Structure formats: structure tokens, C-alpha cells
Amino acid sequence: MSSVSKALELMTFFSGARPEIGLSEMRRLAGRDKATTYRHLQALQVFGLIEQNPETKNYRLGPALLQLAQLREQTVPRKAAARTAIQRLAEVTGETTHVSVMSGNTLYALDSCESEKHSTRAIIDIAIFPLHATASGLCALAFGTADLLEMAQADLKPFTASTPLTQDALASAVADVRRSGFGKSLGTFEADIHSLSAPLFDQDGHFAGAVSVASVATRFDPALERTIMQGLVAASRDITKNWGGRVPQNIEHKWEATLGGHTEMEHAT
Amino acid sequence: MSSVSKALELMTFFSGARPEIGLSEMRRLAGRDKATTYRHLQALQVFGLIEQNPETKNYRLGPALLQLAQLREQTVPRKAAARTAIQRLAEVTGETTHVSVMSGNTLYALDSCESEKHSTRAIIDIAIFPLHATASGLCALAFGTADLLEMAQADLKPFTASTPLTQDALASAVADVRRSGFGKSLGTFEADIHSLSAPLFDQDGHFAGAVSVASVATRFDPALERTIMQGLVAASRDITKNWGGRVPQNIEHKWEATLGGHTEMEHAT
DNA sequence: AACCGACGGTTCAATATATGAACCGATTAT
DNA sequence: ATAATCGGTTCATATATTGAACCGTCGGTT
Known part of the structure; x- marks a missing residue:
């Protein structure tokens, strides 16, 4: 499994029932090392695909998705x-x-x-x-x-x-x-x-x-x-x-x- | 630059003016090897973040973005x-x-x-x-x-x-x-x-x-x-x-x- | 107040993983 | 016919990813 796929997989763990996920929980869900998970989350965050809730430090889906979705709908x-x-x-x-x-x-x-x-x-x-x-x-x-x-x-x-x-x-x-x-x-x-x-x-x-x-x-x-x-x-x-x-x-x-x-x-x- | 970032960067090349991009063009835009670019595109495609126009083989933003954006708006x-x-x-x-x-x-x-x-x-x-x-x-x-x-x-x-x-x-x-x-x-x-x-x-x-x-x-x-x-x-x-x-x-x-x-x-x- | 466990985040040696030159077959333009 | 692109594939090379161990901090417990 490529590291790209591993990183993208993290986004699939968000849902209506679980809209925010902390590092440790994410690590468990993905079944991967904490450091790896952390770096993947960072990479996703740089592109705005996820962001951190500044209060809880939990991760959640990011604002870039709105722009991308809009462009998809247009395309x-x-x-x-x-x-x-x-x-x-x-x-x-x-x-x-x-x-x-x-x-x-x-x-x-x-x-x-x-x-x-x-x-x-x-x-x-x-x-x-x-x-x-x-x-x-x-x-x-x-x-x-x-x-x-x-x-x-x-x-x-x-x-x-x-x-x-x-x-x-x-x-x-x-x-x-x-x-x-x-x-x-x-x-x-x-x-x-x-x-x-x-x-x-x-x-x-x-x-x-x-x-x-x-x-x-x-x-x-x-x-x-x-x-x-x-x-x-x-x-x-x-x-x-x-x-x-x-x-x-x-x-x-x-x-x-x-x-x-x-x-x-x-x-x- | 992590390979995750390199892969995600590919998504940023889509725009209203350039909604579909072929492998070779993407390779040029990203300034990276064709094989690398191809593998990155594959990884993105698996998660529905991009898809291929079946007629032209060009890549474009994928349907998964709609779901993710909706969840972001909800969150x-x-x-x-x-x-x-x-x-x-x-x-x-x-x-x-x-x-x-x-x-x-x-x-x-x-x-x-x-x-x-x-x-x-x-x-x-x-x-x-x-x-x-x-x-x-x-x-x-x-x-x-x-x-x-x-x-x-x-x-x-x-x-x-x-x-x-x-x-x-x-x-x-x-x-x-x-x-x-x-x-x-x-x-x-x-x-x-x-x-x-x-x-x-x-x-x-x-x-x-x-x-x-x-x-x-x-x-x-x-x-x-x-x-x-x-x-x-x-x-x-x-x-x-x-x-x-x-x-x-x-x-x-x-x-x-x-x-x-x-x-x-x-x-x- | 000292302890504990869990948290988010960081480091560095070991190695698993990404990489790109070369290649393929198909299309298209010359 | 020929050459240039195209999307896609292969494999030896080496580079970028990995995870155990580490920090400092926080909130609850003894």
C-alpha cells in the first residue's frame, strides 16, 4: 500500500457520527504508527483537506473540500x-x-x-x-x-x-x-x-x-x-x-x- | 516533500479553466516523472478524489469530493x-x-x-x-x-x-x-x-x-x-x-x- | 503534591518504499 | 512510411518513509 493511499485512507474515517478525530484515535482506526499517522495528517492539513479544531486539537475535514466539490460539480x-x-x-x-x-x-x-x-x-x-x-x-x-x-x-x-x-x-x-x-x-x-x-x-x-x-x-x-x-x-x-x-x-x-x-x-x- | 504532498498537489492543478488534465500534461505541470505522476493519480482515483473521463482518458475531480464537502459543511x-x-x-x-x-x-x-x-x-x-x-x-x-x-x-x-x-x-x-x-x-x-x-x-x-x-x-x-x-x-x-x-x-x-x-x-x- | 496514564508532537537509525530511465502498444500528425 | 505523442508498465536503484522511544502537557486519582 502506497503511503499516499495510507494518508488518504485517514479521510475516510470521518463521518456524521464521528466528525472529529484526535491523533491517537486516528492512529487506532488506521492501525498505524502514531508518527506516521501524524505526518499524514500534516500533509492533508497543508492542502486544507483537513484542519484541526483549535480548541480540542482534534482533526476534522477542511475547507479546501468545499472549493474542490464546487469545481467537481462545475466540471x-x-x-x-x-x-x-x-x-x-x-x-x-x-x-x-x-x-x-x-x-x-x-x-x-x-x-x-x-x-x-x-x-x-x-x-x-x-x-x-x-x-x-x-x-x-x-x-x-x-x-x-x-x-x-x-x-x-x-x-x-x-x-x-x-x-x-x-x-x-x-x-x-x-x-x-x-x-x-x-x-x-x-x-x-x-x-x-x-x-x-x-x-x-x-x-x-x-x-x-x-x-x-x-x-x-x-x-x-x-x-x-x-x-x-x-x-x-x-x-x-x-x-x-x-x-x-x-x-x-x-x-x-x-x-x-x-x-x-x-x-x-x-x-x- | 513527502510523496503524500506530491500526490495531493496534483489536485490543485484543476481549475475552472482547466477542469480536465491528461497524464502527460499533469506530469509537466507537476514537473515530475510520468511513472510517479501516474501512480499518484491512481492513488487519488482509488479514493474517488479524481476520476478519469472514460472518453478522453483525461483526469478530473472525483465524486468523493461531494460527500466529503457535505460532511465538512455539516461538521x-x-x-x-x-x-x-x-x-x-x-x-x-x-x-x-x-x-x-x-x-x-x-x-x-x-x-x-x-x-x-x-x-x-x-x-x-x-x-x-x-x-x-x-x-x-x-x-x-x-x-x-x-x-x-x-x-x-x-x-x-x-x-x-x-x-x-x-x-x-x-x-x-x-x-x-x-x-x-x-x-x-x-x-x-x-x-x-x-x-x-x-x-x-x-x-x-x-x-x-x-x-x-x-x-x-x-x-x-x-x-x-x-x-x-x-x-x-x-x-x-x-x-x-x-x-x-x-x-x-x-x-x-x-x-x-x-x-x-x-x-x-x-x-x- | 506526587503520581499515573493518555494526549499531541518529535527524533533518528533502519529499511521499506518511491522513483525514473527505458520500454510498450496505440493514436495521431506529417 | 515515419515520427511524435499519448497512456501505461517494468525493475534496479536509492531515497523518502517508518516506528520505537522520547518529550512536555494535561486531567484525574491516590
């Missing part, structure tokens, strides 16, 4: 950060994929990507996703703030014959999403389109958006469904990471239970 | 980040100091600190700073968005006999602040208080707030004024840094011109 905005993931997802599924972001109480389309594989394909041309009628929307209802469900239940606009029109029908669909970890829309928004989606999360593990795959109903079968779900898991992990978020453990468990294990994907190279 | 909110600076400023000046933040079109008091040095001292008990009558407010008018001045000129409330009451009087005071880099209020808000202030800046170099010193008028003299201004410069640099911002070059030049050189302060240890 790779959320749309760009999701781009390669939905392209890859379109490739492995052969279907149209898209990402949406939650802003306030609205789920906005951010970007979409069509696959070349089939001549018939779904086309995403909506700017705002109806929460009760789309797979991405169901993800929002299942994993977003509680008030969303009330709002959605108050406005159950019918799009197709399958669109859930009663509060109970919607609640049951949402419960299904909460259980499986995947949003599912079988022709509820457009009659001949079947969609699956997975939630995306922010830094606090709160719902931040959704990634989804829209498949032509006639070629939707259990094998494709499984391929899509596996692809969604990988895409959600990837986009969530690129947005600086983290997928909560319980969601990972739901995915694993739904897919029956074997959800481990190769780590991005 | 050290703006008020706490300004605390030690205004304490030190109160010490070296022997006067009452305070910080304010710009939010929308309003300048809010964030924190203040009284010095023990004199038995008579200024007390800051306002929550919102009137822009035309306080030193901090004049900083906002001088360095904030242009619409602030119009708003302030439309509401020239008189506080003391010295409060500027005409648009011209205010415009001239603001011009003075723009020239010198310091806000100055000689009894314009409270008759027996003389205040000086310096602007604070965000990541983009935009006005973000002000730090100021309120002195009892009877002991205000050129020597104290100079001490205060020097202290303000150090405090503004410090707070701005802790908020993840940067003091624009032209402001530094103004301070230097006003103080006649010798504004270099010891760097924070």
Missing part, C-alpha cells in the same frame, strides 16, 4: 455524471433508458438514451414524470418523502386502462416497490410500454431521483426483466456514486432478495 | 468557521467584532464577539444590517450585486445625524468603499460608534458577507484604524478560506494600496 454536472451509466444500461438491455431527478415535489426528466438493438423502441418525451403512472414515479412514492404519496393520491389522472385510479391500487403498487426495491409500470403510462426503475440517492441516503428502462411490451419477458433489474442495480450504484450519494444498506438488501443473490457487479474500472 | 457550519477569526480580531483590536452573511438581498448578523479590553464597548444587537448605515452594509453595496444599491437608495432611513440621506451621499460613500476595500461608518448607525468592515467572498469570488469592527468613537484614532484594517484583512482572508471561498485579486490589491503595502500576515498555522 461534471449531474446530467453528465449519469450519461455513461444510462448508455451502458441501454446497451446491456437493448432498450431505452432514462434518468430523472427529484426537485421539490416534482420528478424531472434529466436525460435519456435509446438503444440501437431493435427497430421498435420506447421514446421518452416527457419532462415531468407523473408519480402514480410511471416506474420512476413509483420509486419516488416508495422511497421519497411521505407527503408525495398524499399528493399523488389526490391527483390520479388516467393515462391508460392500466393506470391505477384508486388510492388503494396506488398504495398497493407502492408497497410492491418498497418490498422489491424496483419500480414497475406495466403499461400504466403508455399502453404498450413496460418499465422498470431503481431509485437514486443523495449524500444522506435520501431519494434523489430514479434510473429506468422502458421496454416494448411485446418483447418483455422474465429473462429480459431479470437482465434489466441487474442492469438497474449497477446503474443506480454508479449514478448514485457519481452524484456523491450512497445507496442505503436496506435498499441493497431488497435488491439482493428480489434477485436472489448474485447482484454483485464488477466495480467500475 | 463546521459557517458560524463556527468564523468564530475563531472574530475572536482573534476582537483581541488584536480590543473592540467588538462581528460577522454577517448575505442571503438574498438581506445582510444578516451571524455572530459577534466583545473584547474585554475596555469597560466601554460596542454591543451588536441587530439581526439585519441596514445597508446604507453600517460599515458591513456599505461593503454589501460596494461588492454585492448591483440591484442592492438601488434598493438601499429607495429606503434611506435616518438613524443618526450622520446617516447618509441622499442618493448622492450614499453613492459617494459606496465609491469610497470600492476604492479602499474597506467599509467605513463614522456614527452613521449609532452616533458614538465608528465601524470598519471588510467583505467576505464565496467560491466564485462573489460577495458573501462581511466582517467588521465596531469601535467607541472617542478612542477611534488613525493608529487604531490602521490596526483594525490590518486585522480585518487577516480575518476576511481566514473566514473566506473557511467558507470555501477566495478573496479576488483586485480586492487584495485595494487593501494593499489602502494600507501602503505590508499587508502580508502570517499564514494560519
